[in-house]
Amino acid sequence: MNSVASHATGHRSTAAPRANPTRLPLASADLCASLAMAALFAVLALTVRNDGVSYMLSLIMVWAIFALGYDLAFGTAGILSFGHAAYFGLGAYGATWAMLRFNLPFSVGMVCALLMGALAGTVVAWIGRRVTGLYFSLLTLMLAELVSIVMLTRLRDLSGGVDGIPGVPRPSFGGIDFFANGAFVWVVFGLFLATVLGVHVLRRSPLGQALQGLRQNAVRLEQLGLNVGRLRLVAMALSGAVSGLAGALLASLMMYISPQLLHWKMSGDVLIMTLLGGSGTLLGPILGVAFFEVVKEGLAAYTDHWYGLLGVIFIAGTIFMPKGLAGLVLRRWRRA
Numbered sequence: 001m002n003s004v005a006s007h008a009t010g011h012r013s014t015a016a017p018r019a020n021p022t023r024l025p026l027a028s029a030d031l032c033a034s035l036a037m038a039a040l041f042a043v044l045a046l047t048v049r050n051d052g053v054s055y056m057l058s059l060i061m062v063w064a065i066f067a068l069g070y071d072l073a074f075g076t077a078g079i080l081s082f083g084h085a086a087y088f089g090l091g092a093y094g095a096t097w098a099m100l101r102f103n104l105p106f107s108v109g110m111v112c113a114l115l116m117g118a119l120a121g122t123v124v125a126w127i128g129r130r131v132t133g134l135y136f137s138l139l140t141l142m143l144a145e146l147v148s149i150v151m152l153t154r155l156r157d158l159s160g161g162v163d164g165i166p167g168v169p170r171p172s173f174g175g176i177d178f179f180a181n182g183a184f185v186w187v188v189f190g191l192f193l194a195t196v197l198g199v200h201v202l203r204r205s206p207l208g209q210a211l212q213g214l215r216q217n218a219v220r221l222e223q224l225g226l227n228v229g230r231l232r233l234v235a236m237a238l239s240g241a242v243s244g245l246a247g248a249l250l251a252s253l254m255m256y257i258s259p260q261l262l263h264w265k266m267s268g269d270v271l272i273m274t275l276l277g278g279s280g281t282l283l284g285p286i287l288g289v290a291f292f293e294v295v296k297e298g299l300a301a302y303t304d305h306w307y308g309l310l311g312v313i314f315i316a317g318t319i320f321m322p323k324g325l326a327g328l329v330l331r332r333w334r335r336a
Helices: 002-009 026-047 051-076 085-100 106-127 133-152 181-204 206-216 218-223 228-254 264-277 283-300 306-320 324-335
Strands: none
Touching: 026 051, 026 181, 026 283, 026 324, 051 181, 051 206, 051 228, 051 264, 051 283, 085 106, 085 133, 085 228, 085 264, 106 133, 106 228, 133 264, 181 206, 181 228, 206 218, 206 228, 218 228, 264 283, 264 306, 264 324, 283 306, 283 324
């Protein structure tokens, strides 16, 4: 059989390289490094008893959830979206309406955010079922901007318009004051950790393998009898659900929501964060968000043009670190 394969490929048969028994598999290294980041966040939350630090940690973890959700579509399924702000913002509004208008508990509000984001992702995937590549990416941007404009104008009674809606609730149970950032950070941490583990399990599952096959070779999947259109729809629904959860958490963290959460800049930021960190990994979106937020805070203290400087850093990163920060970290981690 080896000789037949050699003639078919036109190459001599060569022995497979011997695996290094001490080298940690990439998926395991990725999970371990991501859990190490989660442990770092927990240690900081425990040891640095500062309201501002707790808020910053919560903000990083919320955006990390958003980036992990975005990367389910981009890094896992190979779907480039410019409109994830729609799922982010609609998830936030879904939770806010549930908690403020219907007086439902925080946990139900988070479920509503997941469902709202999943529904929005499904609708966008269905509308764009006949287009792929850049055309689909531009379609996501157009639809997201349409949603943003409608929420800001036609539905301003529901969205709060330019004034937004203050008083977005935080959870209340066990007599704990979750209006203190030092307590709310643990709610965010729990959902962040659940997202990391959930995305890891999903990527290792048969569905996750099929979604990765969608990124690598959609034609091959069709030849194997898989419904590529349905897989795209599932990928966008899952990505939208996680993004919606992140939006709801941000609204509760800020205790305020406005149509600004639906702005295209949100989509651009999460794309930059994911690329900076390294798409297709667990660690990449987390590192990208942490780097983006910390550098942004540092630059904003010195100049009003911090976004332009971040753009320069992003361009340099894509040139010198094509696999992102996670590529560097995981390569060293596996060698250790």
